[in-house]
Amino acid sequence: MKLLKSWVESANSATTDFPLNNLPCGVFSVGDEPARCGVAIGDFVLDISALEAEGLLTLADQPLFDVPFWNELMEAGPTVWAEFRAQITAMLTEGASKRWIIEDHLVPRAEVSLHLPFVVAEYTDFYAGRHHATNVGTMFRGAENALPPNWLHMPIGYNGRASSVVVSGTDIRRPWGQLKGPEFEAPIFAPSRRFDIELELGAVVGQASTHGQPVTVAEADAMIFGYVLLNDWSARDIQAWEYQPLGPFQAKATATSISPWIVMKAALEPFRTATPPRDLPLLPHLVEPGPMLYNVALEVGLKPNNGSETVISRTNYAEMYYSAAQQLAHHTTSGCAMNIGDLLGSGTISGPTKDSRGSLLELSWGGKEPFAIAGGSRSFIEDNDTLTLRGAALGDGYRIGFGACWGKVIPALADPYARKT
Amino acid sequence: MKLLKSWVESANSATTDFPLNNLPCGVFSVGDEPARCGVAIGDFVLDISALEAEGLLTLADQPLFDVPFWNELMEAGPTVWAEFRAQITAMLTEGASKRWIIEDHLVPRAEVSLHLPFVVAEYTDFYAGRHHATNVGTMFRGAENALPPNWLHMPIGYNGRASSVVVSGTDIRRPWGQLKGPEFEAPIFAPSRRFDIELELGAVVGQASTHGQPVTVAEADAMIFGYVLLNDWSARDIQAWEYQPLGPFQAKATATSISPWIVMKAALEPFRTATPPRDLPLLPHLVEPGPMLYNVALEVGLKPNNGSETVISRTNYAEMYYSAAQQLAHHTTSGCAMNIGDLLGSGTISGPTKDSRGSLLELSWGGKEPFAIAGGSRSFIEDNDTLTLRGAALGDGYRIGFGACWGKVIPALADPYARKT
Incomplete structure (x- = not known):
């Protein structure tokens, strides 16, 4: 086009x-x-x-x-x-x-x-990037057991917190939480030391489904109104201590930034592309009837308070193993009703190479390999760093962009309960 | 009183x-x-x-x-x-x-x-019953590792799906889902075979908190408007296959029944009681400044289609290890904003004895020990069974009740995608 x-x-x-x-x-x-x-x-x-x-x-x-x-x-x-x-x-x-x-x-x-361009009804975040899941799994469980056994059979996701969603440009306050690393005997309550981003696209559900009635992948695709850039801010140390056995909770509740612009699905039509080949066949109800990912080039910039920005990652939405339509179809399998304004995070979009990883956790390999930025290095986010996601589908002489999705991480409250004296 | x-x-x-x-x-x-x-x-x-x-x-x-x-x-x-x-x-x-x-x-x-007595903003479900967590942990991980290491330090919870909440009396359709037991080589898509209840109380949040600002346990208690009976319908077989590593998702999304009446906190004041003694001291921000559980007698009835009801469990809300106020305070630690109409499930309320367990999973010990009902036995819910939760605080010559919270489980759709021909 x-x-x-x-x-x-x-x-x-x-x-x-x-x-x-x-x-x-x-x-x-x-x-x-x-x-x-x-x-x-x-x-x-x-x-x-x-x-x-x-x-x-x-x-x-x-x-x-x-x-x-x-x-x-x-x-x-x-x-x-x-x-x-x-x-x-x-x-x-x-x-x-x-x-x-x-x-x-x-x-x-x-x-x-x-x-915020829409009222967020409910927010679900997925884990549907193959490279991200493999990287994180390798770090925590070893290369042999990187992908959980269910991962190739369904888009794994969890319900997030709609009240966490803020528009690009909103300051993000470093959260407090319970932390327990190998260095602690008992958990402490302290500001997160491993605060991170996750580079994602969010699908905005524009049509409701009926309670008790699963929808097909094709119906799910038709229900999607458009897409936003999405940063799933993540406190890795809070997550590590809290997430067994019921999944991430406070680690993901501090904030979720989205781009100020919803790109309608119609604008992305020329950029449709298929999900990557399957390692294992999907059950029929999750098979895509046509290409439902999009070719959207993505990048992440990190800018220290008084420094210049370094682009720390470049990747593409086409890296996802599952499309938003597959995620939405899976979301309704149990009869779960979906509503107008529901937001589905894609999961972290990492590419196959080191410079295409969509989180600092991966870029610094769990903090063990700090990466270079202009004038320094990083393992996780430092106070007053500004993180910016950018994305665009690249046409013939034009680009379909989302506008920047950025947030500055401001220092944690000195004492979250101090006003109570 | x-x-x-x-x-x-x-x-x-x-x-x-x-x-x-x-x-x-x-x-x-x-x-x-x-x-x-x-x-x-x-x-x-x-x-x-x-x-x-x-x-x-x-x-x-x-x-x-x-x-x-x-x-x-x-x-x-x-x-x-x-x-x-x-x-x-x-x-x-x-x-x-x-x-x-x-x-x-x-x-x-x-x-x-x-x-439905209120518009549910967001729904969070906790796992704060000591006996339930111990029973489930023993079944799945053995008695030595029954409680996860974080369990005694914070109320473990996960975000549920607000769109799943229905009022008592609503029929509950048995869900389809991905199932994989030891008998399957690959997952299948089929109706749940291990559909279950969870006996809970739900706290209705009546005042909002500010994004970025944690609240104390005392403030949290003051934010609660009232309580409902809550049945967290659970597909155990869907859950077993999907829940690693991000927690339950479709297993809990079919439906969540609540009593038609919200009992205001003021009506329960005479029945306040403290949480049980701590095994390990809590971090200061989670310590209760006063008694914040309630003495509420609870029971579960199971009635087959053409049979009579058997009371299969009797227990008390005072068995919980964490109160709703502690859960709500924990929910805000990362800066998560809470809103009017948020619903917090207590977690399954099981007592210490076999006849006080709050789920069929526990009552039948994972299906291995079917329990007797009038005219038969059960491991999990069968089609057309009606499950009824009842609860009341027992005063001097009067009771503060919630009205019954019931739901009839109707058969799964023959083919969830059949209309697409």
Whole structure:
């Protein structure tokens, strides 16, 4: 597919994340004005709430954008999603007759604050990256037992905490937690010493399923509204002590950052790619009827407080062993109802090489092999480091980007209960 | 404390779950009328939404009961919770002057349908029963390693699925899932063969905490609005295959039944009791400043389709090693934000004896020792069995009950994907 040309000149640049082909969904505000729905186009945000309020965008009998989140468009369903893209594309395309009206609703991106683009119903995080699972398994259980026996048969996942989800740019406070390493006789309560990222993509569920009724992989794919970048902040030392036998809990509850823009599935269609070959055949209900991963180039930057950023990892979403559609189908096998606004983390996206690992745990091999950054080295995150995820599907002369997903890790509270004196 | 006498005669019976001392919160409807908020009193439901609409109950500038859930009262905070109880108690107390007005708003309980009493924000399930954890650990890891090393230091829990929560009386369809026992070479996709209950109490969080700010155990106790009976339906065979390394997922996602009535914390105050003595000292932030468990007698009944019910277990909530307040405090240690409507399952409440175990897994010792019921025996749930949890705090001549929490297990779908032909 080629670049769709827009009369918004900055949208025609080969380096913008937001050409006319993209039209990602966000929520923005300017100064003290109320937050509203917008679409990124080049260096601007198109004010979707205002367009609808003025009757320039008509999708349903009821307004869909009178609220500062995209859940109502999701609820309207895939036909309306397509109609939405068609109407916005027509407004912004080169030579559009209504340009003089639409121009009034463009806001420079440099002037806006961005907010969570949707109300997160529930959040599930998966463990579906083959290289990540192998790396972590090798570190903790040895190369022979790296992958758990179930891993090649289903996308392993756990329920996370929806209240942990924050928008890119939110400061992340280093958590306290119970820690117990070999050096401690009894657990202590202290700030995490092994605070980490996980580079993921998140799938946003845009249609609900019925309680008691599993969905097929094809149905699951149709239920997905779009994708975000997702950083599953992880306290490795809290996790190591707490996770047996019921899985990670407080280690993953501090924060989950997502990109400010949801890239709709339609924008990623030209970049569909199949999951890698299977080592073992999947049970029929998990087999993909077509390519359901996407070719999305990803990178992670680490910037110390007064230093410059080093790109510490480059990888691709196509490395995943299971697609979001397979994860969502598996999620419903027991009859579990899925809802509009559910968020599914892909699992850490690591590639096969050392420089394509999606977590510091892997990059530093459990802290045993600190890696170099400009002006120093790292094993885990240090206070005031800024971690930034970036991602884009790379088209012919254009890119479909998510905007950066970044967070600065600020020091732990001196005493989390100090106010109680 | 003594029975508070009401002019509603059936509320003065020693056998009712709903004396004037209780006033539990539910949502009911009659016929096709819209669902609304009500309080159980003896054999009746007092229509709280109607009382507020007619100006007989005034708690806030805004209406709190114009919606069919109790979250808005929760949001109003503990002072309003107390005022609510004071106003309703005055209306229903023996000799109340407004009896002739209030009587019009009593609906016979026999005529109502009951609905979920609150909007569940997120659901967390704990594993805080000492006897249950010891029994399960002994079965799977041997008596030497029964309790995981972290167990005596923190309340182990995992995030569950809020969309699984249904009100008592909802049929529970036996789930499909991936199963792999020693008899299978590769996993199969089939209906669960080891479907089970877990007898729990659920704490309903009525006040939010701030993202990034842990709360103390005392603050946590103050945030709790009330308690429900909770049945954490569990597919043991799905769980056994899926749960390593990230914990239970689809095994616990089929359904979670709760009692139709939330018993407010205030009604349970006379029954507060301390957690059992510690084997190992807790870290200071988890130590209880006072008794925060409750003496609540519990039982489980199993009734085959055309048979009579057998009570298969009798135990008490006071058996828990950790209170809901300790669980909630632990839940915030990493900075995790808690919200109004969050539901915390206690974990399975088993007592020290064989007849006080809170799951069929324990009662049948992993299926190896089927137990007797009227007219037969059971290892796990069979199709069309009805499982009923009951619970009450036993006062001097009265009981504070939750109403039954029951569910009938209906057969699995013949083919979960059959409609796709």
